Amino acid sequence: MKDSKNNKPRGMIKLSSIIKILMLLVLTAIIIMGTIGTSVVLGVFKKAPEIDPTKYRSQLSETSRIYASDGSLIETLVSDQFSEFVPIEEMPENLVNAIVAIEDERFYEHNGVDYKRVAGALVHDIKTRSFEQGASTITMQLAKNLYTSFSKSVVRKITDIYYAYQIEETLTKPQILEAYLNSAGFSKGTVGVQAAAKTFFSKDVSDLTLAECALLAGVTNLPEKYTPYNTQLIEEGDDLGNIEVVLLPKNENSEPNSDKTIEIAKNLNELGKIDSFDLIQVKNDLLMPVKAVFNETSKERQKKVLKKMLEQNLITEADYEQALNEEIEINIGSRKESGISSFYTDVVQKNTLKILKNSGYSEEEASNKLFNGGLKIYTPMDIKMQKTLEDVVANPKYYYGVFRDKNGIIQPQVASVIIDQNTHEVKALVGGRNVSGGRLLNRALVPRQPGSAIKPISVYLTAFNNGATAGDVYLDAKMPEKLFGHSPRNAGNYYQGWTTIRNLVRQSSNVGAFQVARDISADKDARVNRNSTYSKSYNDEESINKMIDTLKSIGVSTIVEKEDNPVYNDMAYAPLTLGGMSYGISPFEMAGAFTALSNEGKYADPYVVTKIESNTGEIIYEAKPVEKQITSKQNAYILTDMLRDVVRRGTGKNAAFSGQDVAGKTGTTNDKKDVWFVGYTPYYTCSVWIGNDKNQRLSFGSTQSAYLWKQIMREIHEDLDRKEFEQPDGIYTKYVNGRRELFVDGTTPNYTNKLGWRRSSESTTKKTTKKNDDNNKNSNNDNSKSSKSSKSSKSKSSSSKSSSKSSKTVTNNND
Incomplete structure (x- = not known):
């Protein structure tokens, strides 16, 4: 009998064979898919940038902070998020446990990936066709926070897993938690538990209660849903004294603040809920006050967190009940010192960027480092002095002819800078009044025509050096x-006849400043100069260059030279003696320049940044002022003594106040568009400028800037002992022009022979005044206009004429 298998119909296949074939196909598919998957995974691994988990601190975004001289916080530099690093040792155990309980309960057991959780999440995601449950561990979330992104994709998930294993191999579990808790988002622009604690509860993270820890731990799952508070409009029935106020920034599409909103802001200001600078921003439609209201949804999430902690034996039943029943109070933390404008810190930021770029950072890198590098920037600002300065210049009683420009900015405006001349520290600075907010016009840094205030530092300082x-x-x-x-x-057509330089300075003589400037290069012993009313042997170019060199040496950076502009420049007597410069000098540089007189002839660049520390405490910059001797101690003292006369009995009498020695100089420009007083005591040097932003005429002169200077400095010196300017050795006295005058040893007064010409010159002066009055009717009080620069080069001819030509139509001083 034949084999039965030969009796089977042809073309028929056993069922078992079909199953085997199917299994083989499935296996083949699995192998192919596995190969493809492995290739994809390996490709992702290969493309993933190399990381060094040990340097996680440098990867953390951390907000930089600016501190005052006493170490108190002035401002937190928040751009788009607020973050502040805190070591895990300072975090409450309850907070760490709460995060682990709700985010990754097997955190201490896995090596970066929780496969049990992955399987559950995979089933859920397949069913829902979504990425709702990513099964990310704390380590994978850390990888996402530091190295990848928040996009939902398979590639990102694979990369997170890859990095998670590297992190686990390199870092300890506490280090991973420390990095994660400092990089997780907690809503309202806060990153990290320290920033969250300060934002929502106005306390250090170490002071959080169990209930607060559980509330914060619940936020990270869906920050905007579980945020501790939401904002609502402030209503008429609200108790303004007992609400938490949030100031929301407005954009160009926002509705303007209503009168009701502004009235609410005024009431909040009176209650101390917002400061005067916040109120200004509300009035200027930059901010809107709203109230923070506790988010009940976050409470539901908190309960879940507490339940998880109880189930995992991380808290007791009693702890659980107590935390559930604890009332959560939202207390919005402040990120800046109240009562201080941003003008000073704006200069600090500008200088910090410059320091970082000089250290090798690109502009983009420097900006990122400034706002997100966790820098600690220490400044010499004196908080009390800054607030005093802010308060005084904000008082409307010191300004007349007040109006608002087309942008709603109050005019006249003001700028003032206070420097400790002995250390070169900028102690206080304002760049405007009744204005606030970011990116403001900082008038302290804007050059304005200095008028006669330039004379001591351009003409007389240079002349004494020569x-x-x-x-x-x-x-x-x-x-x-x-x-x-x-x-x-x-000014006022007032002339003194034959007199000394001291009196020229005291009365702010324009004619005198012009003549002294010409004589900087003159041989004062030459007979042709001693026997002539006006010197005939001199060199204009040399005199002008020496004045420019002096100004540059004391920090003036806005001089326009011929190579900058061959036609309109400051290479002439009018700009350098009367202050009608092409651009002018900023209040910051004016205050700095005068420190060469107040600091015994020594100058160093004034600074607003004392020290910069990295987020790890490394000192990356420290100010080291380099002093240079601009003039002798003796010259500096005599010039100071002359400027004391200006305050005692000259144009600066309004600056005098009892209890301190005061020296200084007024300055008023053509048509009273700028008024100045720059002065000093043995303690501080201060500049005050008042003017309209668009150069309109003021309704007052420099007597008002001197008066404002007095109000500022009197308050600042209130608790300081009286000091006098100390006279150094090397000075003798001699009678000249009827008074005892000070001289440096080895020097003698020049041109004293001309005092005998007094009587005849007075007659000549009267005739000249009468003759020239009609010609000068259209001239401003002390406008040199187009005084032509002398082309004479040490001419010995008695008939040589000095012609002076100004660089442009000059704006000059009025005092």
Whole structure:
């Protein structure tokens, strides 16, 4: 009998064979899919950038902070998020346990990936066709926070797993938790548990209660849903004294703040809920006050967290019940010192960026480091002094002719800078009044025409360095047009006749400043100069260059030279003696320049950044002022003594206050568009500028800037012992022009022989004044206008004429 298998119909296949074939196909598919999957995974691994988990601290985004001289926080530099690193040792155990319980209960058991959780999440995601449950462990979330992104994709998930294993191999579990708790988002722009604790509860993370820890731990799952508070409009029935106020920034599409909103803001200001600068921003439609209301949804999430902690024996039943029943109080933390504008810190930020770029950072890197590098920036700001300065300049009683410009900014405006001349520290600075917010016009840094305030630092400082003395004699009278083409005029047409440099300074003589400037290069012993009313042997170019060199040496950076602009520049007497410069000098640089006089002739660049520390405590910058001797101690003292006269009995009498020695100089420009007082005591140097932003005429002169200076400095010196400027050795006294004058040893007054010409010159002065009055009717009080620069180069001819030509239509001083 034949084999039965030969009796089977052809073309028929056993069922078992079909199953085997199917299994083989499935296996083949699995192998193929596995191969493809492995290739994809390996490709992802290969493309993933290399990481060094040990340097996780450098990967954490951390907000930089600015501190005052006493170590108190001035401002937290929040751009888009607020973060502050805290070591895990300072975190409450309850907070760490709460995060582990709700986020990754097998955290201490797995090596980066929880496969049990992955399987459950995979089933859920297949059913729902979504990525709702990613099964991310704390380690994988850390990888996402530091190295990948928040996009939902398979590639990102694979990369997170890859990095998670590397992190687990490198870091300890506490280090992983520390990194995660400092990088997790907690809503409202806060990153990390320290920032969250300060934002929502206004306390350090170490002080959080169990209930607060559980509440924060619940936020990270869905930050905007479980945020501790939401904002609502403030209503009429609200008790303004007992609400938590949040100031929301407005954008260009926002509705303007209503009168009701502004009235609410005024009431909040009176209650101390917002400061005056916040109120200004509300009025200027930059901020809107709203109230923070506790989010009940976060309470439901908190209960779940507490339940998880109880189930995992991380808290007791009693702890659980107590935390459930604890009332959560939202207390919005402040990120800046109240009562202080941003002008000072704006300069700090600008200088910090410059420091970082000088250290090798690109502009983008420096900006990122400034806002997200966790820098600790220490400044010399004196908080009390800054607030005093802010309060005084904000008082409307010091300004007349007040109006608002087309942008709603109040005019006139003001700027003031206070420097400790002994250390070169900028102690306080304001760049405006009744304005607030970010990216403001900082008038402390804006050059304005200095008027006569330039004379001590351009003309007289340079002249003293070139042989001039306080007793040198000059004719304070209108200069003859036939000789000079045009004469600068003194304020009020007041002239003193033959007098000394001291009196020229005291009365802010424009004619005198012009003549002293010409004589910087002159041989004062030459007969042709001693026997002539006006020097005939001098070199204009040399005198002008020396004044420019002096100004540059004391920090003035806005001088326009011929190579900058061959036609309109500051290489002439009018700009350098009367202050009609092309751009002018900023209040910051004016205050700095005068420290060369107040600090015994020594100058160093004033600074607003004392020290910068990295987020790990490394000192990456420290200010080390480099002093240079601009003039001798003796010259500095005599110049200071002359400026004391300005305050005692000259144009600066409004600056005098009892209890301190005061020296300084007024300055008023053409048509009273800028008024100045720059002065100093043995303690501090301070500049005050007042003017309209658009250069309109003011309704007052420099007597008002001197008065404002007095109000500022009197308050700042209130608790300070009286000091006098100390006279150094190397000075003697001698009678000149009827008074005892100070001289540096080895020097003698120049041109004293001309004092005998007093009587005849007075007659000449009267005639000249009468002759020139009609010609000068259209001239401003002390406008040199187009005084032509002398082209004479040490001419010995008695008939040589000095012609001065200004760089442009000049704006000059009025005092």
